[in-house]
Amino acid sequence: MNHLQRVLDALVERIDTPAPIVVADVMQQNIDRMQAFATEHDIHVRPHVKTHKCVEIGRRQVKAGAVGITAGNVGEAEVFAKAGFDDIFLAYPIWPAGTKGKRIRELAETTRLRVGVDNVAAIEALADSMGDEPDRLQVVVEVDCGARRSGAPPALAGDLARAARKRGLVPVGVFTYPGHGGSSGDAGERAAQDQHAALATAVRSLAEVGIAPEVVSAGSTPTIEFSTSSPITEIRPGEYVFCDLNNTRLGACNEDQIALFVAATVVSDWVPDQVILDVGTKALGREGSLERGYGGVAGRKAVLSKLNEYHGFLAVPAGESRPSVGSVVPVVPNHVCPVVLNFEELIVTDSAGTSLERWPVDARGFMS
Amino acid sequence: MNHLQRVLDALVERIDTPAPIVVADVMQQNIDRMQAFATEHDIHVRPHVKTHKCVEIGRRQVKAGAVGITAGNVGEAEVFAKAGFDDIFLAYPIWPAGTKGKRIRELAETTRLRVGVDNVAAIEALADSMGDEPDRLQVVVEVDCGARRSGAPPALAGDLARAARKRGLVPVGVFTYPGHGGSSGDAGERAAQDQHAALATAVRSLAEVGIAPEVVSAGSTPTIEFSTSSPITEIRPGEYVFCDLNNTRLGACNEDQIALFVAATVVSDWVPDQVILDVGTKALGREGSLERGYGGVAGRKAVLSKLNEYHGFLAVPAGESRPSVGSVVPVVPNHVCPVVLNFEELIVTDSAGTSLERWPVDARGFMS
Numbered sequence: 001m002n003h004l005q006r007v008l009d010a011l012v013e014r015i016d017t018p019a020p021i022v023v024a025d026v027m028q029q030n031i032d033r034m035q036a037f038a039t040e041h042d043i044h045v046r047p048h049v050k051t052h053k054c055v056e057i058g059r060r061q062v063k064a065g066a067v068g069i070t071a072g073n074v075g076e077a078e079v080f081a082k083a084g085f086d087d088i089f090l091a092y093p094i095w096p097a098g099t100k101g102k103r104i105r106e107l108a109e110t111t112r113l114r115v116g117v118d119n120v121a122a123i124e125a126l127a128d129s130m131g132d133e134p135d136r137l138q139v140v141v142e143v144d145c146g147a148r149r150s151g152a153p154p155a156l157a158g159d160l161a162r163a164a165r166k167r168g169l170v171p172v173g174v175f176t177y178p179g180h181g182g183s184s185g186d187a188g189e190r191a192a193q194d195q196h197a198a199l200a201t202a203v204r205s206l207a208e209v210g211i212a213p214e215v216v217s218a219g220s221t222p223t224i225e226f227s228t229s230s231p232i233t234e235i236r237p238g239e240y241v242f243c244d245l246n247n248t249r250l251g252a253c254n255e256d257q258i259a260l261f262v263a264a265t266v267v268s269d270w271v272p273d274q275v276i277l278d279v280g281t282k283a284l285g286r287e288g289s290l291e292r293g294y295g296g297v298a299g300r301k302a303v304l305s306k307l308n309e310y311h312g313f314l315a316v317p318a319g320e321s322r323p324s325v326g327s328v329v330p331v332v333p334n335h336v337c338p339v340v341l342n343f344e345e346l347i348v349t350d351s352a353g354t355s356l357e358r359w360p361v362d363a364r365g366f367m368s
Numbered sequence: 369m370n371h372l373q374r375v376l377d378a379l380v381e382r383i384d385t386p387a388p389i390v391v392a393d394v395m396q397q398n399i400d401r402m403q404a405f406a407t408e409h410d411i412h413v414r415p416h417v418k419t420h421k422c423v424e425i426g427r428r429q430v431k432a433g434a435v436g437i438t439a440g441n442v443g444e445a446e447v448f449a450k451a452g453f454d455d456i457f458l459a460y461p462i463w464p465a466g467t468k469g470k471r472i473r474e475l476a477e478t479t480r481l482r483v484g485v486d487n488v489a490a491i492e493a494l495a496d497s498m499g500d501e502p503d504r505l506q507v508v509v510e511v512d513c514g515a516r517r518s519g520a521p522p523a524l525a526g527d528l529a530r531a532a533r534k535r536g537l538v539p540v541g542v543f544t545y546p547g548h549g550g551s552s553g554d555a556g557e558r559a560a561q562d563q564h565a566a567l568a569t570a571v572r573s574l575a576e577v578g579i580a581p582e583v584v585s586a587g588s589t590p591t592i593e594f595s596t597s598s599p600i601t602e603i604r605p606g607e608y609v610f611c612d613l614n615n616t617r618l619g620a621c622n623e624d625q626i627a628l629f630v631a632a633t634v635v636s637d638w639v640p641d642q643v644i645l646d647v648g649t650k651a652l653g654r655e656g657s658l659e660r661g662y663g664g665v666a667g668r669k670a671v672l673s674k675l676n677e678y679h680g681f682l683a684v685p686a687g688e689s690r691p692s693v694g695s696v697v698p699v700v701p702n703h704v705c706p707v708v709l710n711f712e713e714l715i716v717t718d719s720a721g722t723s724l725e726r727w728p729v730d731a732r733g734f735m736s
Contacts, residue, residue: 016442016466016736050650050677072678073646074384092678093635095646095694098384118636121693142636149679150636150644179676267461268486268510268518276518278441278463281706282418283735286654308547309418309705310440310460311517325489326463337677338649342709344733364733365712367651368384 001255001298003351004330008263010353012328017265018283020339021330022348024355027241027259028060034224034240035065041228046070046089046217048238051337053363054346055083057241068112070236074103075366081111083362089114089217091175091236093142093150095122100368101129108136114172114215118142118152120163127167134168140175140215141206145198146191147180154201158209165211173215174202175236178223181250188250192226195219203231222252244336245296246287260346261298261330262339264312266323275322277304277312279331284312285338298330340364369623369666371719372698376631378721380696385633386651388707389698390716392723395609395627396428402592402608403433409596414438414457414585416606419705421731422714423451425609436480438604442471443734449479451730457482457585459543459604461510461518463490468736469497476504482540482583486510486520488531495535502536508543508583509574513566514559515548522569526577533579541583542570543604546591549618556618560594563587571599590620612704613664614655628714629666629698630707632680634691643690645672645680647699652680653706666698708732 007023015021038045044067049058058069058080068087071077077088088107094115096104104126107113117123117139127134141160144151152160154174161171178195181187199216206213218227221239239246242260243253262283268276279295286307288294293303297314305315312331316322323329333339340346341364348357375391383389406413412435417426426437426448436455439445445456456475462483464472472494475481485491485507495502509528512519520528522542529539544566549559567584574581586595589607607614610628611621630651636644647663654675656662661671665682673683680699684690691697701707708714709732716725 014466016468018735072650092646093644095633095635097633097694097696098382100384118638119693122635125694144638148639148642149676149681150638152638265463265465267463267490270486270512270518270520271516274516276461278460281653281655282440282709285649286706287649308517313517325487326465326493328465338654341650342733343735365710367386367711 001258001332003256004258004261004298004332007349007351007353008328008330011349011356014356015263015347017263017328018279019263019347020343021261021263022346023259023351024348025350026257030240030243030257030259031061031064034237038235039065043228043232044234046234046236047241048072048236049076049080049363051238051241053340053361054359055080055362056359058085067234073367074100075368076363077107078103079363079366081107086111089140090116092116093118093122094126096125096129101125104137105130112138114138114140116140116142116175117160117164118150120160123160123164123167123169127169135170138170138172139164140173140217141171141202143174143176143198143202145176145178146194147177149177149179151176154198155205157202158205158211161206161211162209171211173213173217174199174206175217177219179219181222188222188252189226192223195223195227196229196232199231221247222250239336242336245332245334258332260336260339261332263328264331265328266325269322269325273316273318275314275316277314277329277331278310279312280307280309282309283339283342284333285335287333287335287338292334295334296332298332369626369700371624372626372629372666372700375717375719375721376696376698379717379724382724383631383715385631385696386647387631387715388711389629389631390714391627391719392716393718394625398608398611398625398627399429399432402605406603407433411596411600412602414602414604415609416440416604417444417448417731419606419609421708421729422727423448423730424727426453429609435602441735442468443736444731445475445481446471447731447734449475454479457508459484461486461490462494464493464497469493472505473498480506482506482508484508484510484543485528485532486518488528491528491532491535491537495537503538506538506540507532508541508585509539509570511542511544511566511570513544513546514562515545517545517547519544522566523573525570526573526579529574529579530577539579541581541585542567542574543585545587547587549590556590556620557594560591563591563595564597564600567599589615590618607704610704613700613702626700628704628707629700631696632699633696634693637690637693641684641686643682643684645682645697645699646678647680648675648677650677651707651710652701653703655701655703655706660702663702664700666700
């Protein structure tokens with residue numbers, strides 16, 4: 001990760017900390033590599049925008065060949081639709097109460113909108129929301145492949161698709177999320193096997209009610225490598241765009257592919273073998289554990305051993321020099337997704353640290 | 369916490385979830401109670417705005433009698449200064465690099481600004497930032513009372529104050545943060561004892577260099593009850609305004625005083641003894657533990673056993689009914705501070721759930 005320290009050294013006089021720094025050429029390589037991988041395996045990429053929430057980055061993903069985008073809530077979908085994205089999959093079991101039914105109907109008027117469903121009550125509510133044009137809304141049945149989160153049993157996919165069709169909605173396929181792998185070395189591969197089995201079952205279930213799915217959609221960055229065989233038609237990676245420490249540990253990326261770090265300043269150094277950085281949970285989230293720490297520093301073994309809201313406790317191991325008060329270090333998140341929404345904008349540069357643009361985090365704060 | 373379920377029941381048709389709901393009369397009682405406690409003990413309240421980041425709530429705290437506000441970073445101070453707050457303590461060991469030196473100088477021109485310092489290098493840098501008017505900036509020496517975070521050893525407070533005075537800055541006192549108590553029953557009292565001892569030592573150290581402190585400032589909600597005796601002149605509670613589960617566990621508030629919850633919808637229920645809510649780390653942060661869970665539901669024993677970004681796994685204990693898909697429940701955070709900055713606005717109502725206002729989270733996203 002020494003590339004990150006070089007970027008920061010070139011940039012440091014021009015930024016205030018804490019700040020999320022994106023290395024645009026490394027990010028672009030991540031986008032292009034994922035796209036090339038998918039193209040090689042004849043599947044579509046539909047990146048999850050939860051990781052960046054940034055219209056400009058979404059545009060680059062689409063320009064590289066993404067078939068559309070994935071969103072995690074109605075607000076994200078609205079922000080990207082307003083920016084011109086016209087193929088959006090809301091991969092979440094939406095319950096259209098409050099104004100959400102109306103908002104989904106309006107979204108479906110201007111974009112090809114797909115939403116997740118995993119139960120009949122939600123299907124009925126969505127159909128009610130669509131008034132006399134239910135066929136404007138495509139639904140994708142969510143099935144569970146072992147994460148035990150949302151998603152129906154795969155064998156029931158056909159029943160749900162039929163319930164949607166009966167109400168005039170357009171069932172176009174199935175999706176799942178292989179988030180149960182844990183963090184051991186072969187976690188991604190094992191979760192991907194479960195994912196494949198669940199999707200195959202779901203496709204057979206759809207066939208039983210006469211539906212040939214247009215989309216069979218698989219998650220996420222750590223399992224992509226093993227998610228290319230039929231019936232899968234689409235992958236929804238998010239984190240690959242920036243990478244992070246969790247994904248390097250899982251083998252889903254390597255350290256040279258990390259494209260986002262948080263620049264942090266050493267503000268205090270009274271405790272031996274420790275310095276305090278100006279990043280806490282309000283910059284990084286609390287992603288990690290006591291054993292693993294809550295984030296690393298590029299080029300160092302030191303890890304954040306504890307976080308308060310505005311303070312990061314950087315534990316400096318014996319034999320490693322402590323950075324002095326006032327010095328700025330590149331903090332690499334364990335999990336990158338909860339970082340961007342803490343900031344108004346991303347500071348975007350290149351591997352030389354010469355360029356400097358500011359891109360808004362457009363969809364931050366649109367939680368409902 | 370049954371008051372929260374009643375509020376939600378009255379409000380539910382008018383909101384989209386997830387949404388942070390503030391019960392304004394309960395919050396006002398929290399503000400008034402803290403102020404009455406401080407007045408009774410002849411100390412000042414300087415609330416930390418990190419908990420709410422909301423100008424309207426800061427105004428209510430000042431109207432009730434707060435002597436000013438506490439901020440955690442320059443951006444928060446700027447937002448509140450712009451809104452008319454004229455007495456701000458930036459209780460953080462600021463390092464004025466980038467544009468921060470200039471921003472602090474500009475803040476000090478329009479408000480009585482105090483900033484924390486815990487080392488000579490930062491004192492020098494702050495003095496440099498102030499140009500030929502260093503006396504516009506008041507500094508408060510941070511000392512450590514056992515949290516082993518930032519803060520100099522208390523006996524060195526005088527040396528740091530003298531270094532500040534030598535450069536023309538105005539040393540006005542000392543502060544500390546008793547964040548090392550842990551979560552056992554008498555944690556607050558023990559941390560407060562350490563805090564008192566550290567502040568008393570620091571005051572003696574200031575006396576040795578001829579400084580009688582104007583302010584001797586103590587933290588935070590869980591220790592307030594034990595933080596009233598001389599030399600303490602000021603308390604900086606934050607969480608008391610909303611309260612949360614951590615503070616009820618510590619005995620710093622009771623359940624009826626909880627004034628903020630997150631309204632969340634059940635979106636999936638396929639796994640026995642569990643339902644999925646539409647709140648994850650991007651609404652609540654990841655505050656909690658596997659043992660304790662990541663948040664509760666008012667009126668239920670069920671806790672969030674796991675969080676993904678947009679999904680909360682609500683583990684429903686045997687014998688407790690599962691809420692059905694589409695129902696909305698009041699989620700009570702373990703730690704309230706990381707919640708508000710995830711949202712654009714707070715939905716503000718009363719205990720009857722009849723009124724409904726939207727207050728912006730003004731200082732969200734101003735991280736540097």
